[in-house]
Amino acid sequence: MAESAVNLAIEYLVPLLVQEARLLKGIHDEVASITGELEFIRSFLNDADARAEKEDKSNVVKTWVKQLREEAYHIEDVIDEYILHFAKQTHRQRRSICFLPNVFHFTMKLKPRHVIASEIRDINKKLKETRDKFERYGLEKGRSINDVGGVSWHDPRLKSLLIEEAEVVGIESPRAKLIELLVEGPTKSMVISVVGIGGLGKTTLVKKVYDSEKVTTHFDCQAWITVTQSYKMEDLLREMIQKFYETMMECAPKEIDTMKETSLMEELKQYLREKRYIVILDDLWDTEFWGHVKCAFPENNKGSRIVITTRSEDVAPSEKESPFYYVYKLPPLPLENSLELFYKKVFQHEGGHCPLGFVEMSRSIVERCGGLPLAIVAIGGLLSTKEKVQSEWHKLRDSLSSEFEINSCLRSIPRILSLSYHDLPHNLKACFLYFGMFPEDYSINCARLIRLWIAEGFIKEKQGITLEEVAQDYLDKLIHRNLVQVEDVDSIGKTRTCRVHDMMREVILSKSEELSFRTISIQNFSSFDKIARRLSIQANINTPLEGITSSQPRSIIMFEEDKLPKSLVTGFFVNFKLMKTMDFEGAAIDYLPREVGNLIHLRYLSLRETKVQKIPKSIGKLHNLETLDLKCSHVSILPVEISGLRKLRYLAAYIENHEVELNIESRRAVMIPSGIGHLESLQKLFTVEAHNASFIAELEKLRQLRKLEIAKLKREDGMALCTALEKMSHLRSLDISSTSEEEILELQSMSFPPPLLQTLCLNGRLVKLPEWIPKLKNVVRIELFWSSLLDDPLKVLQALPCLMSLQLHDGYSGEQLHFEEGGFQKLKVLELKNLGGLNSLIIDEGAMPLLEEFVIGPASQLKEVPFGIKHLKSLKSLEFYDMPREFVLSLQPPEGPEFWKVKHILSVDFWYRTQAENYEGYDIGESELLEYLRN
Template sequence: MAESSVCFVLEKLASIFEKEVNLFRGVREEAVYLRGELERVKAFLRTADVLQETDEELKVWVRQVRDIAHEAEDVLDEFALLQEHDHDRDHGYGIYGSLRRLGCCIKNAKASYRIGSELQAINSRVKEIGEVHRRLCHKFNKADDGAGNTWQDRRGDALLLDKYDLVGLDEPKSQLVGWLLEGSSGREVVSVAGMGGMGKTTLAKQVYDDPEVKKHFKVRAWITVNRSFKFGDLLRDMVQQLFKAIRRQVPQMVTNMNNNQLKTTIKELLQKRRYLIVLDDVWNLNEWNAIKYALPNNDCGSRIMLTTRKSDVATTAAGVLSEGKAYDLKPLPLSESWDLFCRKAFQHNKCPPHLEEICNYILRKCEGLPLAIVAISGVLATKDIRRLDEWDVVARSLGAEIEGNDKLNDLKKVLSLSFNDLPYFLKSCFLYLSIFPEDHLIERMRLIRLWVAEGFIEAKEGKTLEEVGEDYLQELLNRSLMQVATTTPDGRVKTCRIHDLLREIIISKSRDQNFTTILKEQSLQWSERVRRLSIHGTLQNVHPNRSVSQLRSLFMFGVTEQPSIPRLFPSGFKLLNVLDFQNSPLEKFPVEVVDLYYLKYLSLRETKVQTVPRSIGKLKNLETLDLKHSKVKELPVEILKLHRLRHLLVYLHEFESYEHFHSKNGFKVMPNIGVLQALQKLCFVEVNQDGRTIIRELGKLNQLRRLGLLKLRKEDGEALCSSIEKLTNLCALSIASVKEDEIIDLQHLSSPPLFLQRLYMRGRLDALPYWIPMLPSLVRLSLKWSKLKDDPLIYLQHIPNLVQLELLQAFVGDRLCFRAYGFGKLKILTLDKLDELRCIEVEKGAMACLEKLTIQRCKLLENVPSGIEHLTELKVLEFSNMPVDLMKTICTDGKDNSKVLHIPELYSTYWREGGWEVYSIESMMDGEYCPLPNNPFSDELQTRWKSWK
């Protein structure tokens, strides 16, 4: 982590020198010296970040380097701020202007002298750590071989467990044994992936030792790879195991063989034999690629099984040069977690009733992670079961227990190992997750925009910073350090989360490295120089007398009090980059923020703010302005001064009823919006006034990825088509007409937007735009209030990648037919308020991948879709506000009951008094309405409907 801090300083120094900033004598020399020294220590920091876990002296040195880097960054930012203020200042003309210029020169000279003195003091400390650096390099020049991996000595315990200690492995073991014994005669790879502590090694060893597996594979070898492996030693170990397996003595020459000779020997030994090789703990594809060519594809039914924490390693290894399979090892279910917990905590006895609540809480924190359950229950086994307070202390302070209890040392190291393996830029991104409260679902785009604002994302040619951020997020998911919580129908990550125990680890690391300070009801003492402050639940623990002058980021989660920056932080924070007040009870725009020159991210989402001051034009570095679901409906013209603005989100869902056409409010935009050339997301613009002028301006925003337009008129169609043709990066387009019967005219488009993935249209269509079926990237299409006379399915059925289709009052005919082999990738289909619809036909082979079908408010539909039995992948069939007579046809003894028996989930929902009620089909018989009790699907439906509308 110190490496990232040093990198930030070096980037700022480079920027100063590149811009040829006018540095006073002394300041330049100090800056040049600082850059040189930091570049010298940077290379060692990558190793030191891992080695510090086992060496206290090194840990102190890394902390000193990090503190120096933070101080240097602050000094350089203050200097840049001084330069900017001097550049922007208007001194006027005449004698008074001359006097003001002279006064500013004197003031700047004093400030520059102070900055030069501060840099000089920093460089004095840099010299001291430079001497320590040279000594540490000498001390650790031979330590790389096993650094950070001493825990591996205990890792072998997973191979020695008794069967009685194993829980939840029967099903995965059976699956893996089947994969090994069955399949083709060619060589296949079977991968097991999961986060650290999930039990991958234990599972693989149970499969490896299975009697049927032993009988089937006469030649077997177990190879532990891990992070510190030496390729030659690994190959040599494999050769020795193989010779032993075939009952031949290992030749003495093996000791002196080079890697190529060892690989040749392995290949010769295995060439005509059916073998099983287990590669345990593979960390990256380079390790797999270095080994795989030594293992021949000998057409004998040989198998390779590997375990890894990284899902991309698992899937790639299983799919390259073989027809293999990848198994994603899941957490233990609650019942088996409880069984394992009680075995360890109570020596196979039952949990005493008075401890059940605490034990259930601790078990929820473990989230089915076997290593965590075993380790923490082992700690609890030493507690007196009569002392409720002892157990409560462990439950309330799991983070401190993991950090300080020797019995949890292995758990900490296993969970920390994945963190230590991260490159420095991903370490910053991962530690950043500590700002979010426990069990918080982290919005994907919110997180990526925050990473960008913090400067964590490294620019890559041909990609936007947000696209690089997507890669970073995917890498953390691949490494099992984050978990996908929800996805969109087309498979994009919507929200993600972090395992509770991993969160405890990174909170501890964040605190140690002064990365983030978390303030909640039972908070520890603040660090001396807070850089990121995340306030959870209450403002009562914010001490107004504390200096936060070096604060870079401020967050509030679940705060119920009215936040006031002057009252909470009277000394101010002029270097702030991020201010996130999302979902706080803020009523007025905090005018203090307009003086925050470095502010890049400002979120007032879901607040009660109504107006934005004209002074917002002073925020020249602002990249994200998020006013979504606030009460802002208009922005001042000064917003056009924010030339670095990348994301402008200003809209509000006003849900009155599910039939409401105007359910979304946007904002009025200024006619020359085209000057904001950096914009990537612009939602939602109301274009009913000066529509064509505004729409033509939008064509200048060639970086736009997502665009939302409201209150469109028919006469705006030609200008809109012209602008869409220029927006070659557009991925998502949302259009709504000014009123329900206003025609949207999009027939003037000469070339379709090839990268468009999501298209939402709300309003009347004379005909389906001809170019929609020509969109190769389209995955989601929503047509609402279109009132098409011709069957749209004829034109839409061959869109190659369409995954989700929504039709709401989109068609006025009485029959829809899904033809054979149409909609080949469609997974979700919604048919809503098709008032004339009487018949739906599904031909065999149509919608072969459909998983969810929703039919609602089609009042004349009397039967379930004809041919619904052909939809073999259908998992959910949902009827909403449909006639009771139709429901009776699929009840027990109903004429269509047999057609829907293959569908696992069948619901009938009704909108009543502002909420959803979910019914079982059987309860609808004879007009009886019995809502299902405690059905979580009801809440999910209501949330989904509101967000969808």
Template sequence: MAKTVILHVIMKIGTALAGETITFAKPLLAKKSKLVVALPRNMKLIKNELELIHAFLKGIDRKGAKNEVIEAWIVQVRKLAYEMEDAVDQFVYVVGEHSPKGTWDYFKRIGKKPSALFSLDGIASKVKRINQDLKHLSEIVDRWTKPLDSGIEIPPASYETEHVYLPGPGHDYLIEDHELVGTDKNKRTLIGSLRSEDQSVRIIAVWGMGGVGKSTLVNSVHRTEAFRFDFRLWVSISQSYKLDDILREVLVDNGLGSRIIVTTRMEEVASIADEDYKIKVEPLGDHDSWLLFCRKAFPKIDNHVCPPDLQTCCDDIVQKIKGLPLALVAIGSLLSLKPRTENEWRNFCNQLTWELHSNESLNHVEKVLNLSYKYLQGYLKNCFLYSAIFPEDYLIHRKRLIRLWIAEGFIEQKGACTLEDIADGYLGELVRRSMFQVVQRNSFGRIKSFRMHDLVRELAIFQSRKENFSTICDGNHGVIPVGLDPRRLSVLQSNNGILSNINPSRLRTLITFDIINGSSSWYSSFYSKSKYLAVLDLSGLPISTVPKSLGDLFNLRLLCLDNTKVMEIPKSIKKLQNLQTLSIEHTQLFSFPHGVSKLKKLQHIMVSRSPDVNNGFFNGWEGVKPFKGLWHLAELQTLFAIKASEQFVAKLRHLTQLRTLEICDVRTSHCAQLCNSLSDMHQLSRLLIRACNEDELLQLDSLTFPNPLQKLDIVGRLSEKTLESPFFLNHGHALLEIHLVNSQLSKNQLLQLSELTKLTELYLGEAYNGEELHFHTDSFRNLKRIHLVDLAHVNAVSIDEGALLNVEHICVRNLQELWEVPVGISFLTSVKEAVFTDMHPEFPSNVLKEMLNHVPNVYVTTKGN
């Protein structure tokens, strides 16, 4: 409903009428007309009115008293709320421009007058009109709507409480094999089809209704069977493509036993497979449904046993869900957060019954998921809906999504926590409610990437369209009507004709993904027409220039031009005083305009340049020259990849809020000053240092940090005493992840690394000069992942019993002198995956597989094979 929009606007008005903004506004407004003087008061009145409307809508939800008249009334309220959001942004911008650090103050000092984008008189008139329109809507609501008590009472939900779930590294939402229920028979059938001795190419169709567990089944089998195939590929096929055309391209019968697994909801699509290779996934039976539900609803109770007083209620809930795993997991996860009382759970059961008998436009599983959506707190609903802008089955990275949420203003400051930490909590809560499915975690236990189930995404798209929250342009969600003015636009696949139907004047987000049919010409008009844009992400668009009108996007908070051909940024970027995130990775950019140093709100700068020739040492990218005054951006938290200079490494110490730093082109002469600057960086948790070439010596002997570092990457030749630096002797013991490339370590230095007791990931690439690698008892006890890559001289690897005790993933690549299986590798009982690639042609692959027969995935290739 419109509640989430209203709540968001209430928050923005409250922020605008507090702190610095109103302090600067008071003397500015005092000199203006009566209408302008009354502007803050009118904004406050609108905030009060919206709070009352929000409470009224909560009552509507509880009573279930919606009808067509109320729906039409809500549409009008939503439009006014959106207008007010635009007015608030205008107000904050104009006040900011007149502040001591604003553009007006700058022009005043140099004796010029800037052109005004907005006037206070115009804003005041708009706010007065919105106030009057809201009052009118409030007055007519009783006249046209039925009394609330005519509806069916739905119990008030306990989810309205303000609670933020902050996940710790111990929580894991990856679906492990032992968590699967009722899949054994289908799993055996699928594995049998994959292992069939038939060497011709075969299509295997796994089909069934949405939410029944098709993808979960295939993913589980993929984890255990993928190593049997030399090449694997996952592809999500849009409905706008013809499956037959795609299969015709990939169905090359090379006699190597290729297998293609197709998951689909449609029986006619499954018919492309022979009968012996079709698997229909049915809903779970009563017993398995109960087991799965209880695992999610009672995760902390021994054996997940349902309490006796909830038995009848839970049985009713499980019966209503009809054996659909996705719905069972979603509802079970939701109930695990509620007070464990019979009355509370019975109320929920009644609401589920009501939901299943309403909203005829949704199917059964979508109705169940819709209830999970309704139980999201207001601050989570915007975050959830926004996530639907990504394509189906898209691998969403945590940092990217969090920065988008913050740019849109969905994250409200609370206490001393950073916005990133609060957003992390929101993401964790959505995962816990099974709205997102975790794919990967980093070495620190934090979510690294995740996906949305296609049905969950469809629900988010359905709600987004209903709220005019966002529009997806992909050819699958209907025709875009002429004159549509969406708040957010995600372009997945389109052309100029379709996009010309869109009125961009109200856009808040424009984000592009792999545009196939269109050219890049259409995007240029958005700069001049979309003045409210907060997010502009043109990743992958084949553009080489950015127009000067970029500077007119007064509200822009995130600009992303990754993987474009952009060579320079216009000087007008200095006008983007609200910009928080600037991402220009893998482009042709050489340097920045000096004006970037005026963007005092910048928190994240990510830049890199694609080299003309791919040099292995540079790993496919190069840094960009620092701009003058970079060190004055006091709010910077992320900075990469910047080329080192004498001035920059000396001034770096002023960036005290940095959490992530990547610095490249480092020379021996920079090292002492660099270590000195790093010693003042209290917030730093991740650091990459890269030498200017493979022969340059990195003398990091005095490396130290005021607080423990979590991740360290060093690319370049290390001095002998680097691992004896204060950092490695003290705080290095808190290090969780280290990557060393071209370091040319000695045997003694490797022994020193093994003393980093908390290390969970070790990467050695061209980093060791010795001939033997020996892992002693008790060394690397907490290591989870180890990568040994391009170690040209190593001809023997030995592992003592008790070494690498907890390692789960081993990757060995291109060790050309290693002819024998590592001695003691069978001691590694915790390994889940072992990958040995590009090994010597005489490397005994079969012996390795036999010694690791307890490991689910073992994959071996040799040079020339």
């Protein structure tokens, strides 16, 4: 489908018509005409896409879509080429305005405008011809694609209802859990939602539960209803009534055949009022379905149950709405069960036993399936028909993307998984397909992904919300739909890294033409001759690759870690003049050529974790640049020309020193000589050096900042910084470091701290906690490093209503800390590190009721277990390290204190340092200790 290309073209042209009317003088009407044509074509594409999950496109349609996609990209190229020429022309005029007559200026402008007008007219003509084609071939809206040669598709999901018991593997635990929820628990009606990615076996699991003797004998009547994406409510209600009557061995009233929706609901509710019923609503997609149909089910006290299967958490009735709503997230099949299922399918004639020579290859293929029974069964079924030859297995494993398209045995995998893609609104489709740019099993930084989406133009503005917030909402929606997997969550519950399932990634790669991206390697880069708007350059690529010479890519993401030839790096900046996104994170490059200044369309530039040391002055020409990521590069100073980047939203630059023990010098800030106040669009700025008072004064102009990290702050500049911070009403994250661990942070003069502040990190000596900290009603994380406070900070911090994470690293010089009853009601993570004077730690009952992770150490004076730790009923992880030997010995069972007899602790780590300064583990070891805890 070309929908993404057309959407991007429209969304690119519309603001251009508004903002660049002066630039488009003479061709404005032509561009508007193109936009109108594209809008018409988009309506067809949206309609076609809604039917795509059940229909194969004919060759006629595929050819038409391909031409349309290429034309959409051509539109973008023509406009961008013209803007580039216009910008260069303006630059030349500024340099020669004193020497050239106005007539010559006019002549220079006239030629490119004449050329662009001619090309725009050609595009309009071609679009009209394209429209004529799909009308001529019967592709107009309303006709099925099958009418022009497509083939109907029989939904393979229906097989899930017919799978024999012997074919099912690894469902014992979830089946037992669901049966328990159905036949035990409250007598109040319950709604149980089984949620998981497509192909995970939700329907198969629920069918086995539904058919079990425990369930069938427990309920008076039951009904299984498959909802799907194209349901009709009246038909579903009618079918439900009929099935309930059937299980009661009764005849349904004939009147239901003519009843309307409201009457059917009343009939159903009346019939079920005094019965214990169970109904399965299988394959729900509509988020509004439950809210509409729930009034048809009576809330009796008979122990009735409604079970929903869905791929999306947004569809499942939320546990927050009612205590009688339960969401069960079905996990992937464990590797051991996956192999068992695979062997059953492949080695049927060998009794399900895998020959020794195929064990390693089987494991490799099964791991690609990622615990997805659908994929395991389909691939296993195909291999069962082939000769047991390792070369054939290797070939299949390495070419799954193409096999999904051409092999009828595997075609069900992408079709079932693609249903989730087709159900996405169009604004999420390009975002989802973009995951194909990352290598297999790659852990994707969510913040990086969001900035890339914005640079690509996938994110639409919404009034009162930043682009970053809109993009975060898009990512959350993809996660809730189980299309994206959460990999790492931080201490306050924010998703930091994510990935896509390997099988879903294969589906994405099969649709890669929609975003016109190609995965290539450096080795065959020079021979690449296909059109590619987006390039992902990776090492060890096995796909047959060609390349780029006739292409004009807009995006490059580099995952190559080998040293790149200097000529190649320069070539990126010289040859690809319309580039918008360049991500070299982790690439082996050590310089940025001055030709970077020619890429006036560039929005995103990342040199993170490279060896680049210097940024050329030409960076100041990149007036469209939104992201400049220099984190962990070798850049220590930015040119003054950086002040010209008025659209810059994200600027990150610092150098990490991992060779020294953690101290205030571990991270070296970047210096910006002057002009920081001109960057008024900045939302994130870190880590910058507070090198003089005028720099700090300029910060108050940055009213859009959401995150600020500033280092080397002198005591005398603290008041000026506080004045600047009071102007930052949008600030969410603040990190301040002094010039040394002994330098005092003077931050008392702030009367009105940023009201939305969520994260606060103070690195440096504090005489006392700033008086504005109690006003931080939204703060969720506080870190105090080297503050050496004399007063107990808990007295101030415990009343913060939203605090979830607290870290004191050399943050208190006193002898006692007291967590009082009722304090820290939301705290989940507590780290007390390097508190050398601490000898007493008291925890009252009712303090920190939600604490899950507790870390203490080093604490050389703490000789006994914190008093009251037994009150921490939610504790899951406990870590003591570098503690005195007396402390460790006091824990030795069986003499150890009673608080160890808590069964909810999942992990315990103990480390202490001997006189020889070596770390040794706890005497009985973690596994033995946990066994002791649970007994």
